[in-house]
Amino acid sequence: MENSHHHLKQSLLASIKWEPPPTGWIKLNFDGLVHNEVATTGFVSRNWDGHVMLAGVKKIGQTSITVAECLALRDGLTYTVHKGWRKIMLKGDSKVIIDCVNQVAAPH
Template identity: 40%
Template sequence: MVFRNVLPIPARSKLLATSMGVQYLKAKGKGLRRNIDDTSTIVKWHPPDKSFVKLNFDGFVAGDKVATGFVLWNYNGQIIGGGALNLDGATISEVEARALREGLLFAQRKGYKKIMVEGDFKLVIQSVLD
């Protein structure tokens, strides 16, 4: 849906991101296996503390197909909202940074000030921390 040659429809983007979030939520209890530096590690999603919301963001680049998305969660693991964008021609760094930016702006518009951020792109995370 994100990659069609049509203008993005905000409601459709939110539905897509929410649907992806629900699928992730169903799988989160099982954990995901990742190989990091030749060691196997179990990665498991955890909800934020009660006073926080959690922003998960990610980007995707495959050939000329580029997309970004985010999901905002409450402490019960319920989805507050999300979004997705088609960003043709962007690099993976731009895509990941845009996902983080859009997610933070969304959380801010919703009035949240305590936001736990989780993503998998070290360059973007390190840039924010620096």
């Protein structure tokens, strides 16, 4: 039983491994969280070697998870672009936000 649990844990960790962007690009991961009616946003920008170039976390008060995700993306892009990087890949887990970025859906 212990071996199967250990194997499962390794498999899960392997499936969520961070994938680097192509050489010369920055990858911006962003996320929002709402817990006990308080929203928090966060982002991390890494280069193709996996080095963290920028990161930020901010409590934003009461809002929806969609707004929190959108603000996390906005903050991450603002700071990343301000540093002069233009080749930026985005990674987030909000289908609504990703669809809007890809112009598949209209924003709410």
